[in-house]
Amino acid sequence: MTPMIAPLLELQRVSFDYHGQRVLHELDFQVYPGERVALIGANGAGKTTLLHLLVGLKRPSAGQIIAFGRVRMCEADFYDVRARVGLLFQDADDQLFCPTALEDVAFGPLNLGRSPQQARADALATLETLGLREFAERVTYRLSAGEKRLVALATVLAMRPEVLLLDEPTTGLDDATAARLTAYLATLEQTMLLVSHDGPFLAQLATRAVRLAGGTVAH
């Protein structure tokens, strides 16, 4: 008999309306342990909205969000979800708010209760892993778009989340940097949900693809 594996994250018949406009309609969606799911679809299809629903940044108009086996409804339900699921925002400026890159990357580990020494060590190690050690003391808002993208990713990875939700991770990266990032992500064991319009990136990483169209999963 095949063992039943529970999804880590799930939307059950989820609808989402924005200013009276239906964005998602009775959507069923699951991410299982170990998967790297490509979430694809046209501009405005609702991919970013879906990521935000999974971590409670948006609330469904109808339906249920289930994370790690529990229905999540109110703000408090999402605290531990956000500690276990790392979201890379589509816009790095939504992720970076500290004076320096090191402070930005240490912020998440500190927020998770790690000591200042540990948070700094984790931040430096993560920056090192992404080839960003020299950026540690740089003023974040003066970084280039591609550099900000990588530092934003470092802020997520430094928390060592169980699941990574990556919204357009290769946007703004040159080809060589995008290739290095792709190769690095391929070494990670975390479950991933990848929103991207970058075909080669998804072809190398994704274990399956889900297309959103008309507010639901296109078959």
Ligand SMILES: Nc1ncnc2c1ncn2[C@@H]1O[C@H](COP(=O)(O)OP(=O)(O)OP(=O)(O)O)[C@@H](O)[C@H]1O
């Ligand atoms: N806070 C918001 N402000 C404005 N529009 C919103 C907001 N939230 C959702 N929407 C609308 O919801 C729809 C889905 O947007 P979403 O960003 O989820 O699409 P997407 O598939 O991620 O698009 P893209 O590929 O362009 O990033 C769009 O029509 C968008 O205008």
